[in-house]
Amino acid sequence: IILEDAxxxxxxxxxxxxxxISVTGLDPSAMYSLLLDFVPTDGHRWKYVNGEWxxxxxxxxxxxxCVYIHPDSPNFGAHWMNAPISFSKVKLTNKLNGGGQIMLNxxxxxxxxxxxxxxxGAHRMVMNCSFPETQFIAVTAYQNEEITxxxxxxxxxxxxxxxxxxxxxLKDVPxxxxxxxxxxxxxxxxx
Amino acid sequence: IILEDAxxxxxxxxxxxxxxISVTGLDPSAMYSLLLDFVPTDGHRWKYVNGEWxxxxxxxxxxxxCVYIHPDSPNFGAHWMNAPISFSKVKLTNKLNGGGQIMLNxxxxxxxxxxxxxxxGAHRMVMNCSFPETQFIAVTAYQNEEITxxxxxxxxxxxxxxxxxxxxxLKDVPxxxxxxxxxxxxxxxxx
DNA sequence: GTGTTGTCACCTAGGTGATAAAAT
DNA sequence: ATTTTATCACCTAGGTGACAACAC
Numbered sequence: 529i530i531l532e533d534a535x536x537x538x539x540x541x542x543x544x545x546x547x548x549i550s551v552t553g554l555d556p557s558a559m560y561s562l563l564l565d566f567v568p569t570d571g572h573r574w575k576y577v578n579g580e581w582x583x584x585x586x587x588x589x590x591x592x593x594c595v596y597i598h599p600d601s602p603n604f605g606a607h608w609m610n611a612p613i614s615f616s617k618v619k620l621t622n623k624l625n626g627g628g629q630i631m632l633n634x635x636x637x638x639x640x641x642x643x644x645x646x647x648x649g650a651h652r653m654v655m656n657c658s659f660p661e662t663q664f665i666a667v668t669a670y671q672n673e674e675i676t677x678x679x680x681x682x683x684x685x686x687x688x689x690x691x692x693x694x695x696x697x698l699k700d701v702p703x704x705x706x707x708x709x710x711x712x713x714x715x716x717x718x719x
Numbered sequence: 720i721i722l723e724d725a726x727x728x729x730x731x732x733x734x735x736x737x738x739x740i741s742v743t744g745l746d747p748s749a750m751y752s753l754l755l756d757f758v759p760t761d762g763h764r765w766k767y768v769n770g771e772w773x774x775x776x777x778x779x780x781x782x783x784x785c786v787y788i789h790p791d792s793p794n795f796g797a798h799w800m801n802a803p804i805s806f807s808k809v810k811l812t813n814k815l816n817g818g819g820q821i822m823l824n825x826x827x828x829x830x831x832x833x834x835x836x837x838x839x840g841a842h843r844m845v846m847n848c849s850f851p852e853t854q855f856i857a858v859t860a861y862q863n864e865e866i867t868x869x870x871x872x873x874x875x876x877x878x879x880x881x882x883x884x885x886x887x888x889l890k891d892v893p894x895x896x897x898x899x900x901x902x903x904x905x906x907x908x909x910x
Numbered sequence: 911g912t913g914t915t916g917t918c919a920c921c922t923a924g925g926t927g928a929t930a931a932a933a934t
Numbered sequence: 935a936t937t938t939t940a941t942c943a944c945c946t947a948g949g950t951g952a953c954a955a956c957a958c
Contacts, residue, residue, distance in 0.1 A: 559750060559793070559839055575912095602750070602794060604839075622914085634913080648750055648795075648839060668914050669951095676951070685949040688920035766936095813938085825937080859938050860927095867927070876925040879944035 529642060529657040532612050549642060550612050554605030561601035562608065563643040564615050566593040566632060569663055573635050576671035584635075593630050593638070602647050622668065632666045639663045720833060720848040723803050740833060741803050745796030752792035753799065754834040755806050757784040757823060760854055764826050767862035775826075784821050784829070793838050813859065823857045830854045 530550040554560060571587030596618045600607065621629040632638060641658040670676045680686040680693070721741040745751060762778030787809045791798065812820040823829060832849040861867045871877040871884070 557839075604793070648748075680951070683950065685922060686920095686951060687922075689951055691921085871927070874926065876946060877927060877944095878946075880927055882945085 551608045556606035559648040561645045562598035564596040566638040569637045742799045747797035750839040752836045753789035755787040757829040760828045828856045
């Protein structure tokens with residue numbers, strides 16, 4: 529499994545929404561499903577104080593998230609290897625809404641994890657792969673304005689705010705690498 | 720295979736865009752793909768004269784269309800039987816555009832045909848099923864205004880024209896059963 | 911105070927028939 | 935004269951962050 533567009537992930541240190549993975553080495557004629565879930569990276573809450581994220585509160589027991597099934601699933605290995613795979617339809621939430629949404633704990637840090645599960649055949653093989661550079665802190669509102677600026681810059685659906693910024697000639701989108709990362713619920717688009 | 724909403728098909732005599740099929744009797748754990756293609760019903764061109772479609776020109780040799788693969792394919796029998804199956808994404812055209820579009824001959828009559836193909840397993844079983852009540856004549860512009868009115872009435876994307884008609888209080892949508900049927904290319908939505 | 915929710919304007923993306931112009 | 939194409943206004947459908955109101 530290859531994380532696509534890794535430089536952008538590194539530049540953003542994370543939280544961009546242009547991320548895609550590639551898969552190689554599957555049996556083209558075998559059937560696979562691709563799953564995505566989120567592993568808590570540590571036990572505690574995080575707070576954003578003085579422009580940086582710091583651990584807060586006591587460590588808690590945290591279980592990993594429910595699993596998101598890629599909408600192309602199930603499909604042939606040939607299909608998965610034919611083109612990069614996007615998880616742009618996954619939706620995150622902090623409360624049970626019913627539906628395909630994945631529930632996470634707000635202000636906790638997670639690491640996305642991809643599973644390739646062979647289905648339909650005899651041997652039900654499973655492969656896991658996670659990407660540390662895609663860790664994020666789940667929030668209900670952005671804390672770091674540099675994250676907001678990068679989101680606006682790279683997401684076509686936020687073009688309204690990009691236009692407003694250009695019209696007002698107020699300030700440029702920061703070029704520096706942000707030192708923290710977070711995503712709002714239902715905004716993990718394009719992964 | 721069951722044609723859903725058959726009364727609407729009959730009322731429209733065809734060409735509505737609310738049509739969906741159901742499937743029963745599959746092996747829930749076996750893998751199937753669903754295909755759609757269009758069979759020419761006769762060899763000649765059709766013309767719309769004096770409010771009705773009449774055969775025109777000499778019989779020609781006509782081969783059936785390319786095949787459209789349902790986007791859920793491949794999938795388990797359980798998936799196909801779980802909910803009605805919609806072919807709302809199929810796009811028709813009269814010239815080669817490249818892409819998943821199905822090319823048909825304008826002013827010719829077709830009958831949609833569904834194929835259920837068992838894939839991935841040993842025995843590659845195939846089932847075919849067609850629905851005479853869904854026959855249509857492919858056109859590049861509507862000929863029968865009653866068809867246009869019914870399209871506007873039942874397709875949410877044409878709400879603009881429905882609103883305009885209601886505002887103007889010009890005339891009602893006809894309740895009579897239209898005596899001919901046709902669809903414009905790229906407008907077979909919702910089948 | 912801190913964190914959350916709902917609403918909003920503003921986009922992207924794309925499905926409608928109407929219409930005028932063009933092709934045949 | 936007939937058929938086709940391109941463009942258009944007008945919708946549906948849904949993804950953005952901003953913002954004010956709310957809950958704790």
